[in-house]
Amino acid sequence: MEIDVQKGLLAANERLAQENRSLFARSGLFVVNIMSGPGAGKTTLLERTCETLAARLNIAVIEGDLQTSEDAERIAAKGVHAVQINTGGGCHLDAKMVQGALKSFDLDALDLLIIENVGNLVCPAAFDLGESARVMLLSTPEGDEKPIKYPLMFTRSQLLIINKMDLLDYVDFDVKRVEGYAKKINPGIEIITVSAKTGEGMEGWYGWLTGKLEKKS
Ligand code: MG
Numbered sequence: 001m002e003i004d005v006q007k008g009l010l011a012a013n014e015r016l017a018q019e020n021r022s023l024f025a026r027s028g029l030f031v032v033n034i035m036s037g038p039g040a041g042k043t044t045l046l047e048r049t050c051e052t053l054a055a056r057l058n059i060a061v062i063e064g065d066l067q068t069s070e071d072a073e074r075i076a077a078k079g080v081h082a083v084q085i086n087t088g089g090g091c092h093l094d095a096k097m098v099q100g101a102l103k104s105f106d107l108d109a110l111d112l113l114i115i116e117n118v119g120n121l122v123c124p125a126a127f128d129l130g131e132s133a134r135v136m137l138l139s140t141p142e143g144d145e146k147p148i149k150y151p152l153m154f155t156r157s158q159l160l161i162i163n164k165m166d167l168l169d170y171v172d173f174d175v176k177r178v179e180g181y182a183k184k185i186n187p188g189i190e191i192i193t194v195s196a197k198t199g200e201g202m203e204g205w206y207g208w209l210t211g212k213l214e215k216k217s
Pocket residue numbers: 042043071116
């Protein structure tokens with residue numbers, strides 16, 4: 001019975017995700033859904049991204065969190081329009097929550113919408129939000145066995161960003177091993193390594209993003 005309920009939920013979500021997707025297409029908007037476990041550095045990555053790209057792109061951010069609006073405030077402090085979705089304990093964002101948040105934006109005026117999903121390596125992967133691309137963030141302290149433990153995340157993402165490269169010497173994390181696992185699960189996945197904190201490698205991420213945006217327009 002539990003499985004039927006879940007199937008129904010996902011089917012309803014899929015309809016709303018398609019509505020979001022056509023809305024984004026009409027506005028020529030590129031939308032990225034960023035997923036990771038808690039504490040991988042999504043908000044730090046977005047702070048630096050907004051700092052760097054907000055001068056040339058109209059960016060907006062949707063922040064998904066269990067509670068509090070701290071992350072949205074951090075993004076807003078960079079001068080970027082950020083809207084918080086509090087899931088009230090829910091462990092993922094769904095298409096309906098995103099649809100509700102879209103009312104806060106003038107979609108036609110935007111170039112890029114970034115959605116920071118709830119920190120969780122499991123169910124965010126199952127919920128389509130209508131995004132153009134999915135990006136997964138994995139930080140070096142989390143360990144290098146994550147792709148085999150949480151394969152769905154890696155299957156559904158176009159880009160894997162390995163973050164906290166500044167900590168590589170202090171943790172048990174083999175970049176080559178993660179690359180091997182991730183490519184085995186998803187041969188098409190692109191992989192870049194960064195430190196959102198120091199800025200190392202961030203050009204690769206900006207290049208990926210702007211490349212996608214250029215393809216769109
Ligand atoms: Mg965050």
